[in-house]
Amino acid sequence: MSGTASGPRVGEWVVLYVVSVLAALVLSAILVQATGGQWRPVVNALLDGSIRNPGRIGETLGTAAPMLLVAIGTIISSKAGLINIGQEGQLFVGAAFATYFGFLIGGPGALNVVLILIFGAIGGALWAGVAAVLKYWRNVPEVLSTLLLVTVGGQLVAYGLSQSWLLLAPLADRGNRNQVSSQLAEGNRLPRLEISGNEIPFAVFLGIGLAIVVSLALSRTVWGFMLRMLGRNPRAAQRSGVAQTKYGATAIMLSGAFAGLAGAAMLAGGGFAFGNYQLVPGFSTNIGWTGLLVALVAREKALVAIPVAFVFAGLRTGSSFVGATGVEGRITDVIQGFLVLALLVPPAVMFLRDRKRARDAATERT
Amino acid sequence: MSSPGSLGHSGQDHGGTGSVEPVPAVAFNNITKTFGAVTACDGVDLSVHRGRIHGVLGENGAGKSTLMKMLIGLVLPDSGSIAIDGTTQHIQSPLAAASLGIGMVHQHFSLVDALTVWENVALGEAGKLDPDAVRNRIGDIADQYGLMIDPDAQVGSLSAGLRQRVEIIKCLRRDPNIVIFDEPTSVLTPDESVQLFESLRHVVAAEGRAVVLVSHKLDEVLHATDDITIMRQGKVVDRLEAATADAPTLARGMVGREVSLRSERAALGVLDVSADPSDSAAKPSNPNDSAPVLRIQNATARGIGGVALLDDLSIELRAGEIVGVAGVEGNGQRELGDLLSSLLSLQSGTVSIDGVQVPDGKSGAMARAGIGVIPEDRHDSGIVLDMSLAENLVLVDQSAVARRGFIDGSALRDFAEKMIDEFAIQCSGPDAPMWSLSGGNQQRVVLARELSQQPKVLVAAQPTRGLDVGAIEYMGQRLEAAAEAGVAVLLISSELEEILDLAHRIVVMNSGRIVGEVDRADANLESLGLMMGGANA
Ligand SMILES: Nc1ncnc2c1ncn2[C@@H]1O[C@H](COP(=O)(O)OP(=O)(O)OP(=O)(O)O)[C@@H](O)[C@H]1O
Numbered sequence: 001m002s003g004t005a006s007g008p009r010v011g012e013w014v015v016l017y018v019v020s021v022l023a024a025l026v027l028s029a030i031l032v033q034a035t036g037g038q039w040r041p042v043v044n045a046l047l048d049g050s051i052r053n054p055g056r057i058g059e060t061l062g063t064a065a066p067m068l069l070v071a072i073g074t075i076i077s078s079k080a081g082l083i084n085i086g087q088e089g090q091l092f093v094g095a096a097f098a099t100y101f102g103f104l105i106g107g108p109g110a111l112n113v114v115l116i117l118i119f120g121a122i123g124g125a126l127w128a129g130v131a132a133v134l135k136y137w138r139n140v141p142e143v144l145s146t147l148l149l150v151t152v153g154g155q156l157v158a159y160g161l162s163q164s165w166l167l168l169a170p171l172a173d174r175g176n177r178n179q180v181s182s183q184l185a186e187g188n189r190l191p192r193l194e195i196s197g198n199e200i201p202f203a204v205f206l207g208i209g210l211a212i213v214v215s216l217a218l219s220r221t222v223w224g225f226m227l228r229m230l231g232r233n234p235r236a237a238q239r240s241g242v243a244q245t246k247y248g249a250t251a252i253m254l255s256g257a258f259a260g261l262a263g264a265a266m267l268a269g270g271g272f273a274f275g276n277y278q279l280v281p282g283f284s285t286n287i288g289w290t291g292l293l294v295a296l297v298a299r300e301k302a303l304v305a306i307p308v309a310f311v312f313a314g315l316r317t318g319s320s321f322v323g324a325t326g327v328e329g330r331i332t333d334v335i336q337g338f339l340v341l342a343l344l345v346p347p348a349v350m351f352l353r354d355r356k357r358a359r360d361a362a363t364e365r366t
Numbered sequence: 367m368s369s370p371g372s373l374g375h376s377g378q379d380h381g382g383t384g385s386v387e388p389v390p391a392v393a394f395n396n397i398t399k400t401f402g403a404v405t406a407c408d409g410v411d412l413s414v415h416r417g418r419i420h421g422v423l424g425e426n427g428a429g430k431s432t433l434m435k436m437l438i439g440l441v442l443p444d445s446g447s448i449a450i451d452g453t454t455q456h457i458q459s460p461l462a463a464a465s466l467g468i469g470m471v472h473q474h475f476s477l478v479d480a481l482t483v484w485e486n487v488a489l490g491e492a493g494k495l496d497p498d499a500v501r502n503r504i505g506d507i508a509d510q511y512g513l514m515i516d517p518d519a520q521v522g523s524l525s526a527g528l529r530q531r532v533e534i535i536k537c538l539r540r541d542p543n544i545v546i547f548d549e550p551t552s553v554l555t556p557d558e559s560v561q562l563f564e565s566l567r568h569v570v571a572a573e574g575r576a577v578v579l580v581s582h583k584l585d586e587v588l589h590a591t592d593d594i595t596i597m598r599q600g601k602v603v604d605r606l607e608a609a610t611a612d613a614p615t616l617a618r619g620m621v622g623r624e625v626s627l628r629s630e631r632a633a634l635g636v637l638d639v640s641a642d643p644s645d646s647a648a649k650p651s652n653p654n655d656s657a658p659v660l661r662i663q664n665a666t667a668r669g670i671g672g673v674a675l676l677d678d679l680s681i682e683l684r685a686g687e688i689v690g691v692a693g694v695e696g697n698g699q700r701e702l703g704d705l706l707s708s709l710l711s712l713q714s715g716t717v718s719i720d721g722v723q724v725p726d727g728k729s730g731a732m733a734r735a736g737i738g739v740i741p742e743d744r745h746d747s748g749i750v751l752d753m754s755l756a757e758n759l760v761l762v763d764q765s766a767v768a769r770r771g772f773i774d775g776s777a778l779r780d781f782a783e784k785m786i787d788e789f790a791i792q793c794s795g796p797d798a799p800m801w802s803l804s805g806g807n808q809q810r811v812v813l814a815r816e817l818s819q820q821p822k823v824l825v826a827a828q829p830t831r832g833l834d835v836g837a838i839e840y841m842g843q844r845l846e847a848a849a850e851a852g853v854a855v856l857l858i859s860s861e862l863e864e865i866l867d868l869a870h871r872i873v874v875m876n877s878g879r880i881v882g883e884v885d886r887a888d889a890n891l892e893s894l895g896l897m898m899g900g901a902n903a
């Protein structure tokens with residue numbers, strides 16, 4: 001374990017990933033075979049669904065974009081030493097904000113789309129802000145409050161969706177369906193770019209752009225410097241003028257803002273993945289949780305989160321094709337679980353080793 | 367100075383190649399370890415024998431801790447082998463080391479602040495916990511080695527010296543028969559260390575254990591050890607018998623040049639100070655009657671359960687003077703440092719700089735007002751281990767390297783390179799993560815930062831902790847230079863001779879208050895000792 005990140009470390013990472021993904025694939029194959037299926041068609045279906053079939057790359061990218069946005073936000077808060085695990089709720093609340101204000105303001109085209117995104121971010125930030133207030137006013141650990149707020153947020157939005165003065169669409173727009181909002185007007189949706197048969201949603205560019213911005217902000221700005229100091233040694237930060245309340249609350253709210261932005265982008269981006277430009281119960285479809293995993297695997301590096309989000313999205317879009325091979329839905333879920341685990345194991349192994357060795361050796365007790 | 371157990375040894379052969387020697391407890395054979403471009407250990411041969419205490423000396427970054435970490439399984443050697451009692455062992459983890467009976471007291475603390483002393487001591491123990499048994503064991507060890515401690519105290523509230531005792535007790539509790547001490551006494555008082563090593567000497571001789579002691583205190587090494595190995599830049603440069611060695615030889619061997627008498631004294635311990643209080647007494651006590659730069663008035667702070675941490679403490683510092691704070695550890699020195707680091711809020715009282723009150727406990731306020739601090743435990747608030755060396759040099763103030771909210775990478779690098787040069791910080795470069803630096807080099811980073819920021823007031827708490835003899839000398843010069851340049855220096859130290867060496871004026875702390883004040887010219891060890899004990903002056 002030489003101290004630097006380059007050199008043998010890269011090799012170790014590659015080996016770990018190859019081994020654990022292979023293990024997951026072998027386990028999955030055994031599972032498929034054992035339950036009377038065929039593994040080869042399953043693999044084909046995974047690849048077809050994620051990248052091979054026409055248009056699927058665009059679909060995967062579109063799925064990856066909100067995951068990436070969530071992950072970027074998570075990276076901001078974890079750099080400040082805070083554990084926000086409520087992205088699923090912040091995303092949903094953000095989407096609800098976006099829906100409500102999008103229709104409230106109405107108006108034409110591009111400007112309204114931007115406003116929808118902004119309100120999504122505000123919604124997510126406010127929801128995460130509740131956790132910040134609880135933490136800095138009442139000492140409630142954010143890891144608890146953010147998690148609990150997922151449930152509360154879900155209930156609140158569900159209530160909103162049942163009230164026509166809030167989110168529920170007028171009867172004429174929703175037919176006999178309950179708990180749906182109106183559809184965003186054609187002109188209020190995020191544009192898509194067509195590249196060789198793939199429709200690439202605008203959110204993809206937004207996500208990549210923001211990943212670059214955040215990566216720079218964290219590593220190059222004084223603000224990022226202070227945030228990192230707070231995360232790594234709060235007492236040194238306190239002495240140096242990084243007020244925990246101010247910087248910590250900002251970090252939590254920013255991470256909520258990114259989740260809310262993801263929600264708004266899903267709403268205005270629509271597509272196969274995220275439905276019909278309207279808010280429905282269960283709208284967040286685990287994108288918040290998955291984004292959290294993306295951040296975990298990317299190990300606090302916003303730029304690394306870009307490919308990681310694509311891989312996670314590919315698992316999701318690919319799995320949707322596996323059902324067609326006759327393999328039971330529950331088996332597909334298990335396979336997806338294996339593969340997600342395979343992506344999480346190497347960082348966990350390295351983390352444990354880093355702590356035990358390099359850090360133990362040199363840090364906590366030189 | 368030989369221990370009874372060492373009489374039978376010829377002392378001629380410490381390389382482990384002899385045939386009349388008993389099999390060494392530990393034999394490092396041609397051990398090499400590199401970290402990137404840095405060779406921490408370079409073909410080291412070293413044998414430690416049962417019944418003897420083996421001192422390891424060397425400059426900061428010489429590779430002492432790295433060598434010891436290989437014995438305890440925290441670092442794996444690149445090449446070479448380690449034999450325990452004649453059998454080659456591949457020690458892969460501290461657990462494996464423990465099963466071989468090897469225990470280590472590390473240079474930096476590894477205690478959990480939120481737990482009590484006995485909980486920390488029992489931490490990592492398998493099986494069912496018996497609190498009373500642990501408490502009793504702590505009591506036994508405390509008696510035997512003179513390491514008194516309250517088993518039920520919360521570690522977070524302990525001073526560095528007391529924490530060090532806990533670390534030592536934690537190691538000794540498992541009755542290791544090969545014990546490694548990596549600078550265990552850097553925060554212990556000379557008396558404590560004398561007592562500790564007296565007791566160890568008996569145990570070592572009686573039970574045939576082997577002890578390795580890494581230390582920068584030459585006097586301690588001379589008195590406590592039997593064999594001495596000196597390392598420089600990863601290599602063993604000398605092997606001596608303690609009985610035939612003296613401090614100047616050791617210093618020369620470590621640093622590769624003569625070291626001045628004063629720093630020798632600082633490294634040597636109290637014993638020699640009594641010999642000549644005269645030359646530093648020649649230092650004029652500060653005649654400067656200008657308005658105080660720092661004024662603390664009636665500061666009172668209470669901890670959990672209403673214990674007074676600071677008790678109506680008042681002190682004034684003028685520009686250009688060095689004021690020494692003497693006192694037994696744990697009498698509010700740490701809290702005084704914390705107060706001036708914005709880490710402690712007062713119940714009552716004020717702190718002002720140049721007559722302007724500075725809000726206490728408000729993040730960054732003290733630093734902005736011009737108070738630099740070298741904290742007693744650098745890992746606590748002095749550095750951020752997970753940031754780079756260069757970043758650690760601008761922790762408190764980035765303005766010199768920032769442009770419109772962005773950190774200018776090349777300005778930062780230039781500044782860092784300048785500091786690395788000036789303070790002789792050994793590292794792989796400005797981007798080296800802070801945790802990869804040796805203990806003494808981490809301390810140099812703190813010094814470099816706090817001194818380069820041109821503070822009005824500089825609080826130096828145990829500033830020489832972990833520094834090698836050469837660096838201690840340099841440190842003293844820098845503190846004096848700072849004072850001459852008009853900085854008001856508050857020197858908090860558990861080493862009286864350091865205070866007697868540098869301070870113009872000495873105050874004594876006891877139970878969170880200032881109990882006495884003397885001019886350097888009128889101070890002597892006896893009167894200070896009395897005041898420290900609580901007798902009012
Ligand atoms: N994990 C690591 N990664 C990179 N470099 C390291 C690592 N550990 C130690 N080093 C380097 O190896 C050299 C020797 O370090 P070591 O900690 O052994 O010194 P030391 O003799 O204990 O010094 P000190 O007296 O300051 O404690 C130093 O230059 C240090 O920067």
Ligand SMILES: [Mg+2]
Nearest residue numbers: 431473804805
């Ligand atoms: Mg060391």
